[in-house]
Amino acid sequence: MTSIHVDGFLADSVVTSDGKLYVQGAGWNRISAASFPAVHDRIGIGLLFRLEVAGVSEPHRFELRLEDAKGNEIPLGDAPPGPQSPGKITRLGGEFVAGPVAGGAEQIVPIAINLNGMSFDGPSTFRFVISVDGEDLKALAFRVEHFAPQRPEVTGGGGYL
Numbered sequence: 001m002t003s004i005h006v007d008g009f010l011a012d013s014v015v016t017s018d019g020k021l022y023v024q025g026a027g028w029n030r031i032s033a034a035s036f037p038a039v040h041d042r043i044g045i046g047l048l049f050r051l052e053v054a055g056v057s058e059p060h061r062f063e064l065r066l067e068d069a070k071g072n073e074i075p076l077g078d079a080p081p082g083p084q085s086p087g088k089i090t091r092l093g094g095e096f097v098a099g100p101v102a103g104g105a106e107q108i109v110p111i112a113i114n115l116n117g118m119s120f121d122g123p124s125t126f127r128f129v130i131s132v133d134g135e136d137l138k139a140l141a142f143r144v145e146h147f148a149p150q151r152p153e154v155t156g157g158g159g160y161l
Helices: none
Strands: 004-012 013-017 022-023 030-033 040-052 059-068 091-098 106-120 124-131 135-146
Touching: 004 022, 004 124, 004 135, 013 040, 013 106, 022 040, 022 106, 030 040, 040 059, 040 124, 040 135, 091 106
Parallel strands: 030 135
Antiparallel strands: 004 040, 013 022, 040 106, 059 091, 059 124, 124 135
């Protein structure tokens, strides 16, 4: 029997190396834009799959999707060129295997995902949903907000002291 828990966070950029996540700009839940549609340079998603493994190793499939406030799936990007995958990508995923661990100790599988050039049509709330073996286990919510750039306040006569 395998018990899987998912921890996750949003960041500016995430990479995996030597079984660890290396992160820049983590811990946010809001994107601000001056106008729409808005393109955000990069959204990094750090995931830690925590497994308590007893017995034989088995493969696990994970998927990531983006939903709007109504639960509709939002495209993550364009499909690679070619006849096999026209249109947009709405889900990303992969497979991992957790080997047996002595004494049934917890095993952590880190995954880094970076989405470049995400486009947002207007202010709203969104959530990245992470599923493992077809079961939704984690949601990472965030807001896209409009902000009006402020003009600098003019004070004094413009001279320097």
